[in-house]
Amino acid sequence: MTLTPDGRSGRTIRSVQIAFNIIETLQERDRIGVTELADELGHSKSTVHSHLQTLEERKIIVRDGDGYRLSLRILDMAADVRDQVGNYDVIQDEVEALAAETGEIAQFGLEEHGQVSYLYKATGERAVVTASQVGMQQPMYSTSLGKTILAYLPPERTEEIVRNTEFEQITSQTITGPEELYDELEEISERGYGIDDEENIEGLRCVAAPVRNEETILGAVSITGPSSRFTDDRIHDELPEYVTRAANVIELNTKFS
Amino acid sequence: MTLTPDGRSGRTIRSVQIAFNIIETLQERDRIGVTELADELGHSKSTVHSHLQTLEERKIIVRDGDGYRLSLRILDMAADVRDQVGNYDVIQDEVEALAAETGEIAQFGLEEHGQVSYLYKATGERAVVTASQVGMQQPMYSTSLGKTILAYLPPERTEEIVRNTEFEQITSQTITGPEELYDELEEISERGYGIDDEENIEGLRCVAAPVRNEETILGAVSITGPSSRFTDDRIHDELPEYVTRAANVIELNTKFS
DNA sequence: GTCGGATGTTCCCCTCTCCCGAACGAATTA
DNA sequence: TAATTCGTTCGGGAGAGGGGAACATCCGAC
Numbered sequence: 001m002t003l004t005p006d007g008r009s010g011r012t013i014r015s016v017q018i019a020f021n022i023i024e025t026l027q028e029r030d031r032i033g034v035t036e037l038a039d040e041l042g043h044s045k046s047t048v049h050s051h052l053q054t055l056e057e058r059k060i061i062v063r064d065g066d067g068y069r070l071s072l073r074i075l076d077m078a079a080d081v082r083d084q085v086g087n088y089d090v091i092q093d094e095v096e097a098l099a100a101e102t103g104e105i106a107q108f109g110l111e112e113h114g115q116v117s118y119l120y121k122a123t124g125e126r127a128v129v130t131a132s133q134v135g136m137q138q139p140m141y142s143t144s145l146g147k148t149i150l151a152y153l154p155p156e157r158t159e160e161i162v163r164n165t166e167f168e169q170i171t172s173q174t175i176t177g178p179e180e181l182y183d184e185l186e187e188i189s190e191r192g193y194g195i196d197d198e199e200n201i202e203g204l205r206c207v208a209a210p211v212r213n214e215e216t217i218l219g220a221v222s223i224t225g226p227s228s229r230f231t232d233d234r235i236h237d238e239l240p241e242y243v244t245r246a247a248n249v250i251e252l253n254t255k256f257s
Numbered sequence: 258m259t260l261t262p263d264g265r266s267g268r269t270i271r272s273v274q275i276a277f278n279i280i281e282t283l284q285e286r287d288r289i290g291v292t293e294l295a296d297e298l299g300h301s302k303s304t305v306h307s308h309l310q311t312l313e314e315r316k317i318i319v320r321d322g323d324g325y326r327l328s329l330r331i332l333d334m335a336a337d338v339r340d341q342v343g344n345y346d347v348i349q350d351e352v353e354a355l356a357a358e359t360g361e362i363a364q365f366g367l368e369e370h371g372q373v374s375y376l377y378k379a380t381g382e383r384a385v386v387t388a389s390q391v392g393m394q395q396p397m398y399s400t401s402l403g404k405t406i407l408a409y410l411p412p413e414r415t416e417e418i419v420r421n422t423e424f425e426q427i428t429s430q431t432i433t434g435p436e437e438l439y440d441e442l443e444e445i446s447e448r449g450y451g452i453d454d455e456e457n458i459e460g461l462r463c464v465a466a467p468v469r470n471e472e473t474i475l476g477a478v479s480i481t482g483p484s485s486r487f488t489d490d491r492i493h494d495e496l497p498e499y500v501t502r503a504a505n506v507i508e509l510n511t512k513f514s
Numbered sequence: 515g516t517c518g519g520a521t522g523t524t525c526c527c528c529t530c531t532c533c534c535g536a537a538c539g540a541a542t543t544a
Numbered sequence: 545t546a547a548t549t550c551g552t553t554c555g556g557g558a559g560a561g562g563g564g565a566a567c568a569t570c571c572g573a574c
Contacts, residue, residue, distance in 0.1 A: 010310060010314070011307045011310065011532090011553085011554095012307065012310055012311045012314060013272050013276070013307055013308060013311045013531085013532070014530095014531065014532085014561090014562095015270050015272045015273055015531080015532090015560090015561065015562090016272055016273055016276045016308065016311045016312070016315075017311065017315070018562090019270070019273045019276065020315045020317070023334075027334055027337045027338075028337075030341040031341075033521070033522075034521080034522055034523085035520080035521060035522075043562075043563085044562065044563045044564065045521095045522075045523085045563095045564095046523085046524080046525090046561095046562070046563065046564075046565095047561075047562050047563070049522075049523070049524090050268045050269065050270055050561075050562085051270060051273065053267055053268065053269055054269045054270045054273045054274065055273070056370075057267070057269060058273075058274070058277045059369070059370050059394075060277070062369045062370060066521085066522095069338075069341050069342075070334065070337070070338045070341065071338070071369050071370070071374070072338065072342070072367070072369055072374035072375070072376060072391075072392050073369075073374070073392055073394070074331065074334050074335050074338045074392070075335050075338060075339070075376070075391045075392030076390070076391070076392025076393055076394075077280075077284055077327065077331050077335070077392070078331050078332050078334070078335035078392070079390060079391060079392060080284045080285075080327070081284075081326075081327045081328070081329065081331045081332060082332070084287040084288075084326050084327065085326075085329070110329070112316070112319045112328050112329055112330075113313075113316050113319060113328070117328070117329035117330070118329070119329060119332070133333070133336060134329075134332045134333070134336060135329050135330055135331070135332030135333025135334070135335070135336060136333055137316075137330070137333075268524085268561090270560085270561070271532090271533095271559095271560065271561085272531085272532070272533090272560085272561090275533095290550070290551080291550080291551060291552085292549085292550060292551080300533080300534090301533065301534050301535070302534095302535095302550095302551075302552085303532095303533075303534065303535080303536095303552085303553080303554090304532075304533050304534070306551075306552070306553090307532075307533090323550085323551095515574105516573100516574090517572105517573085517574085518571100518572095518573085518574100519570105519571085519572090519573100520569100520570085520571075520572100521568100521569080521570070521571090522567105522568080522569075522570095523566105523567075523568070523569090524565105524566085524567070524568090525564100525565090525566080525567090526563105526564095526565095526566105527562105527563095527564095528561105528562100528563095529559105529560100529561095529562090529563100530559105530560095530561090530562095531558105531559090531560075531561080531562100532557105532558100532559090532560080532561100533556105533557100533558090533559095533560100534555105534556095534557095534558100535554105535555100535556100536553105536554090536555100537552105537553085537554080537555105538551105538552080538553070538554090539550100539551085539552075539553090540549100540550080540551080540552090541548105541549080541550075541551095542547105542548085542549075542550090543546105543547085543548080543549090544545100544546090544547080544548095
């Protein structure tokens, strides 16, 4: 199937798909054996077995007790991924500083596959607890990070993403259609920051500022907090200043290769 | 081929191998295109292309400018991996505490594929700089972590690992054969901690203590420092106490499922 | 001790995948 | 506008890989 929105061919390799089905299953539930995996995925034991052998040889998975789990090599890969995306150290420092300053949740995210992926998350003293975590993906249209990034991506890329977006009403405030979204993107690029007013999680508001370089946008920085603390005043005055400053510092300190 | 040391069949899946060759190449050098990858790996462009499409659909990789890189989903996977291995929070706390106390490098490692993999690393105030990093793999026989783990693994597992080990003389002090290694393992299990006396890196000594539960060994904790500070006295007196205490705390706080 | 059930492993065969080569499009440069 | 590059698509033929069944191994139960 390969939902190729533009009708591209999208030829995909079956055995690789199977391999990643196995990996994803192992990600969710550790220490599974051949039989259980075979049942779960609807393949024969022999098939799963040779896949597991391949993955073990590649040191992606490891036997642990009876069953397999993902190996620590994933951590090594993760470290490389972090290094490949902009200047991770600066992002880390600034997001931490932002969280410390405001006491709230501060995050850095960027666009991948038409969604926001979180690269770093810091929690301040008074921060609320949320499910979001590093590596996680969220919709563009319901988050301050996503909308802010959309507002600054090249127009054709923004259109591509919006065109392939299925809008879901997550809260009562969620943007539910392209027109409404484009209006808001307009607003964001005018004032320079984006806002999520309980559009993704009931009771939570966010403010985000873009991190750009000469030609493109790298991602965005945001802070998240309860609506009680993110009042109408603060959300259009004090808070945008915080995130914009953090974004600027990251911009300045990011060296491009 | 699949070097199966015991002569097991080891049937392995070609297309999955290709997929991981691509992933590993992307890990080392980001932002590569189809043609370059095809050349590098010795495959046709069309082959590489369909692999890239598969990996992109699975959100393992992502287009970035012209070329691909690994996606942030790897970070999400990494988070799950950390959670699957014992009690990560406790390990983190204790290793950090150990580094702070001693001012040196403190690490937690465990055995995977007959090697030591680092799960966590903390650097103290005076810590030397080393190349080791989270997720990285090192030989068992040349590290304090590895030897300590070997000393406490089930004998048959230890034998299996040693049997499949090719000893390389890394420094002048490196253990170069099974007999010598088994002698040292004996010593370690008698005194309760392991030592690396410049066997892996010239000028560096380490001390490690095992982290065990009722039936098996989870991994080991170590501290690393220059031989000038890790004197003969300290390395057999003060330093073992530090690591052993940290190991014990982890043992006590690790809940088993 | 022995049986039954569950597991992981191996083998062989047949089909369908997937790798290649070549042609095509698109984009950039001269 | 031609020429070179890149990514993409297509069809075919070889061989890979998925399935099934038999084997091996380990367990607990009786």
